[in-house]
Amino acid sequence: xxxxxxxxxxxxxxxxxxxxxxxxxxxxxxxxxxxxxxxxxxxxxxxxxxxxxxxxxxxxxxxxxxxxxxxxxxxxxxxxxxxxxxxxxxxxxxxxxxxxxxxxxxxxxxxxxxxxxxxxxxxxxxxxxxxxxxxxxxxxxxxxxxxxxxxxxxxxxxxxxxxxxxxxxxxxxxxxxxxxxxxxxxxxxxxxxxxxxxxxxxxxxxxxxxxxxxxxxxxxxxxxxxxxxxxxxxxxxxxxxxxxxxxxxxxxxxxxxxxxxxxxxxxxxxxxxxxxxxxxxxxxxxxxxxxxxxxxxxxxxxxxxxxxxxxxxxxxxxxxxxxxxxxxxxxxxxxxxxxxxxxxxxxxxxxxxxxxxxxxxxxxxxxxxxxxxxxxxxxxxxxxxxx
Amino acid sequence: xxxxxxxxxxxxxxxxxxxxxxxxxxxxxxxxxxxxxxxxxxxxxxxxxxxxxxxxxxxxxxxxxxxxxxxxxxxxxxxxxxxxxxxxxxxxxxxxxxxxxxxxxxxxxxxxxxxxxxxxxxxxxxxxxxxxxxxxxxxxxxxxxxxxxxxxxxxxxxxxxxxxxxxxxxxxxxxxxxxxxxxxxxxxxxxxxxxxxxxxxxxxxxxxxxxxxxxxxxxxxxxxxxxxxxxxxxxxxxxxxxxxxxxxxxxxxxxxxxxxxxxxxxxxxxxxxxxxxxxxxxxxxxxxxxxxxxxxxxxxxxxxxxxxxxxxxxxxxxxxxxxxxxxxxxxxxxxxxxxxxxxxxxx
Numbered sequence: 001x002x003x004x005x006x007x008x009x010x011x012x013x014x015x016x017x018x019x020x021x022x023x024x025x026x027x028x029x030x031x032x033x034x035x036x037x038x039x040x041x042x043x044x045x046x047x048x049x050x051x052x053x054x055x056x057x058x059x060x061x062x063x064x065x066x067x068x069x070x071x072x073x074x075x076x077x078x079x080x081x082x083x084x085x086x087x088x089x090x091x092x093x094x095x096x097x098x099x100x101x102x103x104x105x106x107x108x109x110x111x112x113x114x115x116x117x118x119x120x121x122x123x124x125x126x127x128x129x130x131x132x133x134x135x136x137x138x139x140x141x142x143x144x145x146x147x148x149x150x151x152x153x154x155x156x157x158x159x160x161x162x163x164x165x166x167x168x169x170x171x172x173x174x175x176x177x178x179x180x181x182x183x184x185x186x187x188x189x190x191x192x193x194x195x196x197x198x199x200x201x202x203x204x205x206x207x208x209x210x211x212x213x214x215x216x217x218x219x220x221x222x223x224x225x226x227x228x229x230x231x232x233x234x235x236x237x238x239x240x241x242x243x244x245x246x247x248x249x250x251x252x253x254x255x256x257x258x259x260x261x262x263x264x265x266x267x268x269x270x271x272x273x274x275x276x277x278x279x280x281x282x283x284x285x286x287x288x289x290x291x292x293x294x295x296x297x298x299x300x301x302x303x304x305x306x307x308x309x310x311x312x313x314x315x316x317x318x319x320x321x322x323x324x325x326x327x328x329x330x331x332x333x334x335x336x337x338x339x340x341x342x343x344x345x346x347x348x349x350x351x352x353x354x355x356x357x358x359x360x361x362x363x364x365x366x367x368x369x370x371x372x373x374x375x376x377x378x379x380x381x382x383x384x385x386x387x
Numbered sequence: 388x389x390x391x392x393x394x395x396x397x398x399x400x401x402x403x404x405x406x407x408x409x410x411x412x413x414x415x416x417x418x419x420x421x422x423x424x425x426x427x428x429x430x431x432x433x434x435x436x437x438x439x440x441x442x443x444x445x446x447x448x449x450x451x452x453x454x455x456x457x458x459x460x461x462x463x464x465x466x467x468x469x470x471x472x473x474x475x476x477x478x479x480x481x482x483x484x485x486x487x488x489x490x491x492x493x494x495x496x497x498x499x500x501x502x503x504x505x506x507x508x509x510x511x512x513x514x515x516x517x518x519x520x521x522x523x524x525x526x527x528x529x530x531x532x533x534x535x536x537x538x539x540x541x542x543x544x545x546x547x548x549x550x551x552x553x554x555x556x557x558x559x560x561x562x563x564x565x566x567x568x569x570x571x572x573x574x575x576x577x578x579x580x581x582x583x584x585x586x587x588x589x590x591x592x593x594x595x596x597x598x599x600x601x602x603x604x605x606x607x608x609x610x611x612x613x614x615x616x617x618x619x620x621x622x623x624x625x626x627x628x629x630x631x632x633x634x635x636x637x638x639x640x641x642x643x644x645x646x647x648x649x650x651x652x653x654x655x656x657x658x659x660x661x662x663x664x665x666x667x668x669x670x671x672x673x674x675x676x677x678x679x680x681x682x683x684x685x686x687x688x689x690x691x692x693x694x695x696x697x698x699x700x701x702x703x704x705x706x707x708x709x710x711x712x713x714x715x716x717x718x719x720x721x722x723x724x725x726x727x728x729x730x731x732x733x734x
Contacts, residue, residue: 056546056549056550057545057546057549057561057563058545058548058549058559058560058561058563059561059563060560060561060562060563068549068550068553069553133566133568133569136569136572137568137569137572140572140573140576140578141572141576145576145577145578146577147577159576159577159578160535160578238533239532239533239534240523240531240533240534240535240580241533241534241535241560241580243533250578251562251564328540328565329564329565329566329569330564330565330566330569331537331540331562331563331564331565331569331570331573333563337540337541337563337565340540340541340565341540341541341545341563343541344541344542344543345543345546
């Protein structure tokens with residue numbers, strides 16, 4: 001079907017590179033052996049058996065069921081999931097903030113440009129841990145204590161958490177993933193069809209309302225038909241705190257806001273650079289064609305900016321994932337916090353640091369490989385559409 | 388249950404000490420030769436040991452250095468009190484560069500097993516406790532079911548809380564905050580209902596509240612932290628430290644203080660036999676002085692120059708101080724008041 005690639009030209013052997021790699025490997029081997037021997041000498045056998053032992057401590061919040069009687073391994077998993085949740089939310093928030101501020105920073109409005117400049121310079125030039133502490137202190141002092149929580153129907157806001165109604169968790173709810181995935185696939189198919197129809201006939205079909213209806217409607221219908229229990233619980237105040245419903249802790253929101261603002265400032269600069277790199281002729285040509293300013297941005301500028309900014313954005317995203325570890329300061333039980341507590345208890349710093357490093361590395365590599373795929377896809381598409 | 392265990396182990400170790408023949412040893416000789424007793428304290432522990440405006444260490448722990456100097460050298464000012472960090476202080480004692488340490492070291496099995504260091508007598512029974520705003524109206528930790536608790540991230544506090552609540556069949560929500568500023572802000576702003584830490588740390592941290600009187604420390608102590616005097620191993624020195632401390636406890640039990648000890652000694656014949664045995668010229672303490680190589684009036688000097696245990700406690704930590712620790716509500720109360728301070732018989 002395709003031509004086989006031409007045989008690669010024989011390269012001369014890279015002697016220097018081989019020697020450098022060999023030296024690095026040797027140094028690592030000596031280091032590893034030395035650590036192992038010293039630990040043996042001190043009567044400590046390196047190993048990961050301790051992961052099955054009882055953790056004995058609780059976490060501030062957990063996405064999977066976790067209690068102090070569970071194992072260290074489960075504590076690490078719970079901490080990892082907290083880190084992943086924070087990183088995902090942080091990526092979305094920082095991107096939204098960064099793109100908006102980047103657009104404002106090149107807008108024709110002088111006031112907008114000043115605001116964007118102040119924002120970028122403020123958050124780019126402060127240590128993020130300081131930003132985090134300031135926001136945290138402002139939040140716990142500024143928001144009302146739980147007994148004087150601001151209430152709006154079943155929603156309550158205090159310096160502890162945001163409380164909201166939720167469905168009572170039930171194991172059978174896992175089946176709702178089926179209609180949810182089906183809904184997502186159907187929405188995706190509908191979107192592509194709408195685009196094709198618009199391409200061919202120019203007729204606009206509603207996309208968002210249909211997608212929302214599919215994503216909500218299918219699981220609802222499934223729950224009704226299959227009798228999946230969806231019992232709502234509403235937060236109600238007890239002796240010390242609200243019970244029932246769901247909650248978003250203030251520490252999570254504060255760390256999220258810190259990451260969003262801090263990396264938003266850096267992403268704004270990346271986006272501004274990307275916009276400035278789009279030739280002005282493109283914008284002028286688009287205007288000459290009669291596109292509105294909004295459409296110029298949406299269909300001419302942003303698609304080109306996207307291709308330019310993806311490589312520096314990979315860097316930002318990986319930094320953001322690593323920076324979720326500041327959460328430890330204000331008591332959000334992330335991977336770093338769990339790892340530190342386990343080290344203090346088990347005195348197995350080496351093993352725990354290896355695990356923690358491997359997990360952060362995995363997360364960062366995953367994020368950058370997804371972004372690289374996106375980059376390649378965009379380049380392939382632009383290569384196709386180029387004359 | 389735990390209390391009686393501590394008491395029993397204390398009694399056992401004290402008996403072992405008391406039974407040992409007391410011979411003047413090399414460390415004791417060194418103190419006398421130098422006419423100075425090198426005693427290590429923590430450099431920054433408000434209430435326990437902090438330098439005053441003249442650079443002299445003052446505080447609860449520093450006073451036990453003075454107790455030793457008064458007993459051995461007859462002069463409390465001959466204590467050479469030095470502020471040293473925690474892990475360095477143990478190394479310094481093991482290396483023989485100091486005679487003793489009085490710096491809130493928790494006596495644990497592995498530490499006591501080290502032959503370079505001898506734990507002598509517990510001067511302060513600390514333990515992990517809970518602080519709550521008095522507005523909550525909580526009287527006991529047993530009422531804390533479903534409370535929000537602030538504690539230091541990564542600390543053993545987290546484990547003690549988890550164990551204690553599990554044993555009581557109660558649940559809680561933890562706020563494991565690494566940064567101290569953030570942790571205290573969270574507690575003082577009501578983000579947590581409860582602040583968990585060592586009782587002494589709680590009393591010190593309470594001073595940082597906008598209104599310290601708005602917070603109370605609950606009576607329950609959920610972990611054992613016996614803060615103990617450490618000596619370089621030397622039987623005579625160890626016995627002297629142990630019994631000088633017992634003199635302070637006995638003085639406390641009989642209401643003898645540095646202020647009234649002169650009047651009591653002047654009128655000794657009218658006093659109870661226990662008091663006579665403490666300060667008499669032909670008493671148990673003079674017999675001990677001869678065997679341990681101490682000044683004949685060592686017990687009087689300890690009480691006169693340093694004071695009774697209760698006096699030292701009130702001076703640095705008590706209700707009249709910024710710490711406002713109510714001794715009667717701690718484990719450091721006299722045994723008759725439900726505490727662990729049990730004066731051994733001096734006879």
